[in-house]
Amino acid sequence: MPETRKVFIKTYGCQMNVYDSERMAESLVSQGYAETEDPGDADMIVLNTCHIREKAAEKVYSELGRIRQLKSARQSEGKETIVAVAGCVAQAEGAEVFARAPVVDLVVGPQAYHRLPALAATARSERRQVIDTEFPDEDKFAGLPERKGPRPAAAFLTVQEGCDKFCTFCVVPYTRGMEISRPVAQVMEEAHRLVGQGVREITLLGQNVNAYHGDGPDGRPWSLSKLLAELAGIERLERLRYTTSHPLDMDDALIEAHRGLPELMPYLHLPFQAGSDRILAAMNRKHTASDYLRIVERVREARPDIALSTDVIVGFPGETDEEFQQTLDLVREVGFAQAFSFKYSARPGTPAANIDGQVPEDVKADRLARLQELLQSQQSRFNAGCIGKIVPVLFEKLGRRAGQLIGRSPYLQAVHAEAQPGLLGRILPVEISGAGVNSLAGIVR
Ligand code: 5AD
Ligand code: SF4
Numbered sequence: 545m546p547e548t549r550k551v552f553i554k555t556y557g558c559q560m561n562v563y564d565s566e567r568m569a570e571s572l573v574s575q576g577y578a579e580t581e582d583p584g585d586a587d588m589i590v591l592n593t594c595h596i597r598e599k600a601a602e603k604v605y606s607e608l609g610r611i612r613q614l615k616s617a618r619q620s621e622g623k624e625t626i627v628a629v630a631g632c633v634a635q636a637e638g639a640e641v642f643a644r645a646p647v648v649d650l651v652v653g654p655q656a657y658h659r660l661p662a663l664a665a666t667a668r669s670e671r672r673q674v675i676d677t678e679f680p681d682e683d684k685f686a687g688l689p690e691r692k693g694p695r696p697a698a699a700f701l702t703v704q705e706g707c708d709k710f711c712t713f714c715v716v717p718y719t720r721g722m723e724i725s726r727p728v729a730q731v732m733e734e735a736h737r738l739v740g741q742g743v744r745e746i747t748l749l750g751q752n753v754n755a756y757h758g759d760g761p762d763g764r765p766w767s768l769s770k771l772l773a774e775l776a777g778i779e780r781l782e783r784l785r786y787t788t789s790h791p792l793d794m795d796d797a798l799i800e801a802h803r804g805l806p807e808l809m810p811y812l813h814l815p816f817q818a819g820s821d822r823i824l825a826a827m828n829r830k831h832t833a834s835d836y837l838r839i840v841e842r843v844r845e846a847r848p849d850i851a852l853s854t855d856v857i858v859g860f861p862g863e864t865d866e867e868f869q870q871t872l873d874l875v876r877e878v879g880f881a882q883a884f885s886f887k888y889s890a891r892p893g894t895p896a897a898n899i900d901g902q903v904p905e906d907v908k909a910d911r912l913a914r915l916q917e918l919l920q921s922q923q924s925r926f927n928a929g930c931i932g933k934i935v936p937v938l939f940e941k942l943g944r945r946a947g948q949l950i951g952r953s954p955y956l957q958a959v960h961a962e963a964q965p966g967l968l969g970r971i972l973p974v975e976i977s978g979a980g981v982n983s984l985a986g987i988v989r
Contacts, residue, residue, distance in 0.1 A: 548577070549587040571661055593631035630652045639675055650674050693743075704753050753787060754786065787813045940969075959974055
């Protein structure tokens with residue numbers, strides 16, 4: 545028996561990276577690795593990285609600094625450590641990663657990670673740095689092992705990757721590549737498998753998930769709404785969600801799915817990025833503020849209680865204070881249950897990085913603070929509005945206190961309640977008794 549190697553994986557960034565890390569772990573486990581939570585005990589360390597903003601990429605390099613010390617400490621004990629950089633920093637920077645952080649043995653992009661076990665074996669046996677940032681012809685997903693359970697009640701399932709929208713601030717079209725959709729049959733098979741392993745809620749993932757157009761069993765491309773309807777037919781799969789969407793691809797059928805499909809949870813993450821039409825055009829968003837409002841109106845007509853979430857950027861190059869005010873106006877007009885907001889971060893290779901009129905850091909910080917104050921007050925108000933209501937909660941994990949479980953409401957709020965661990969994976973009515981900015985407390989009824 546070969547000795548079991550241990551792998552430690554650290555994930556940065558978005559939910560798709562969380563999904564990718566799970567799949568990387570599974571592929572290494574199928575090759576005899578065991579996962580560890582302790583990087584000091586790991587024969588292989590994988591950083592699954594994010595390149596969306598400068599800070600995200602910098603975090604990776606400071607972590608690599610710490611890993612360098614750890615690797616040399618292990619080396620002095622005669623232990624080998626393979627250090628791998630995966631994800632979007634790997635894709636964007638390629639061999640530059642080795643130059644900036646010589647501790648790295650392996651660089652693997654988001655479209656090549658099904659080759660990770662083989663690449664690690666090469667790095668180890670040939671004692672050299674190995675890189676794979678190809679966008680291979682073969683299907684990455686077909687090259688990954690079947691998913692094994694048991695697992696928590698809520699799971700991610702990537703159905704679409706990449707983006708063709710080319711917003712001028714965004715690296716995604718370069719790091720994740722052009723938009724591709726997984727075939728319907730492949731998605732259905734994975735969903736059935738997850739449900740068999742205890743999953744009751746699936747969130748479909750894609751950088752532009754509502755542009756999904758995977759090959760259907762009828763030989764035609766299927767839309768996301770059609771895929772959702774098919775998934776809703778899986779027995780014991782009780783909840784469906786999808787993220788992230790672009791306003792342009794919010795088609796009639798998808799909006800109607802929010803009315804007609806009970807499994808589809810009343811929650812929509814729909815980034816608008818900015819409230820000024822001039823800035824939206826400079827961002828190449830291909831929609832205006834009023835287009836966005838019109839979509840919101842239609843979605844709310846279909847599902848009046850829907851919780852809306854969004855992404856917003858402040859300080860895009862050339863943004864004036866009046867234009868920023870239009871962002872605040874749009875937020876006030878919509879009323880969000882949740883939101884993610886960011887200072888614009890110039891990303892090398894993207895068109896906006898070269899636009900004149902980059903906004904000073906202190907102006908961006910001030911705008912972000914003002915925006916976040918407004919968004920937080922909306923979020924608190926939305927949560928407080930749940931007090932006294934009975935909402936169905938899917939219990940997903942143990943709480944920090946004994947006897948407590950944490951679950952999610954239909955509106956994606958975290959809900960804490962006293963409940964026995966045997967109730968994990970069940971959906972129970974919970975009367976909401978308290979609300980904070982980020983979570984609710986309740987009593988199982
Ligand atoms: N600077 C700041 N925020 C960005 N995002 C994407 N690129 C940038 C950037 N260069 C934000 C967008 C996107 C979210 C995932 O990250 O709001 O929707
Ligand atoms: Fe980036 Fe989203 Fe725009 Fe695509 S739609 S370029 S992923 S911000």
